[in-house]
Amino acid sequence: DTAVSQTPKYLVTQMGNDKSIKCEQNLGHDTMYWYKQDSKKFLKIMFSYNNKELIINETVPNRFSPKSPDKAHLNLHINSLELGDSAVYFCASSQAGAETEAFFGQGTRLTVV
Amino acid sequence: AQTVTQSQPEMSVQEAETVTLSCTYDTSESDYYLFWYKQPPSRQMILVIRQEAYKQQNATENRFSVNFQKAAKSFSLKISDSQLGDAAMYFCAYRTPPYTGANSKLTFGKGITLSVRP
Numbered sequence: 001d002t003a004v005s006q007t008p009k010y011l012v013t014q015m016g017n018d019k020s021i022k023c024e025q026n027l028g029h030d031t032m033y034w035y036k037q038d039s040k041k042f043l044k045i046m047f048s049y050n051n052k053e054l055i056i057n058e059t060v061p062n063r064f065s066p067k068s069p070d071k072a073h074l075n076l077h078i079n080s081l082e083l084g085d086s087a088v089y090f091c092a093s094s095q096a097g098a099e100t101e102a103f104f105g106q107g108t109r110l111t112v113v
Numbered sequence: 114a115q116t117v118t119q120s121q122p123e124m125s126v127q128e129a130e131t132v133t134l135s136c137t138y139d140t141s142e143s144d145y146y147l148f149w150y151k152q153p154p155s156r157q158m159i160l161v162i163r164q165e166a167y168k169q170q171n172a173t174e175n176r177f178s179v180n181f182q183k184a185a186k187s188f189s190l191k192i193s194d195s196q197l198g199d200a201a202m203y204f205c206a207y208r209t210p211p212y213t214g215a216n217s218k219l220t221f222g223k224g225i226t227l228s229v230r231p
Contacts, residue, residue, distance in 0.1 A: 033218070041152075041202060043221040056218055088156060096214045101148055104158035 003027050006091050006105035013081055014113055021076045021108045023091030029103075031055070031096045032074035034066060037088040037107070046089075049074055050096055081112045115140045117207050119222035126195045127230050133180075134190045134225050136205030143167075146208040147181070147188045148219070153201040161203070164188065192227075200229045 004025045013019050025032060033056075034046040048056035049068040063079045074091060091105040116139045126132035138147070149161040164172045164181050171179050176193045192199055205222040 031217070035219075041224050043204065043219075043224075045218045045220075048216075048218060050214075055216055090158065092158075092219075094217070096217060101146075101160050101163055102208075102219055103160075104150075107156045107158075109156075 004091055004093055004103050004105040006089075006108050008108060009106060010109050010111075012111045012113065015081055015083060017081050018077070018079045019081060019110070020078070021089055021091075021110075023074045023076070023105055025072055025091075025093040025103070027093055027103060029093040029095045030071050031094050032068065032071070033092040033094075033102065034074065034076050035090040035092060035104075037090060039087070043090070047074075047076075078110075081110075083112050086110055086112045115142075115207050115209070115220050117205055117220050117222040119205055119225050121225050122223070123226045123228070125228045125230060126192070126199075128195055128197060130195055131191060131193045132195055132227065134192070134203055134205075134227065136188045136190070136222055138186050138188065138205070138207050138222075140186070140207065142210050144210045147179075148206040148208065149177070149179070149188075149190045150204045150206060150221075151199075151201045152204065152224070153198075158204075162190065195229050197229050197231060200227060202226050
């Protein structure tokens, strides 16, 4: 029973397209995140949501728009995709204020051609 | 802002031997968490071990242990009896204190690629 699941695992698309990545967690956590891993494997936070409210937005282009319909789901929509958006995107969840680690999804490898 | 530094991009170890991966960090906080995550070729991020800054005792999980030096802001991972399955990329990560609540986030080092020689 997967704790944090993302779909799709792989996404290949052309420049200029709009695409979405979905994430769901069944851990009962109240905080969810999107992290980006670039071609050099560097991981950096993009967004965090707590109980459907945007908490962290780390200077991400406006073309990226996260949406959290409820605390178990956090989706990432990307408009007008660019070559530089190619990366692995990880969803993660944790419990705010608790002594727990973040649990990660399996990642979505986005390739923009 | 917190920073995490992993200065060694690659390391290699002989199977059954011991290897230590280094990590340093910078923070002005006194209470925080440190983690080592493993990322195998499957790209899944797997928690290896965690350390609470207020605990002086070094964390241990089976073959994995840490050497946590709070004053030096150092957090190294020791892998004993290395196995082929340990080959992966390892990331050191810092998590902001629990009182930051929903603002808590992980800051990662650049990672180190560990290869295990049979």
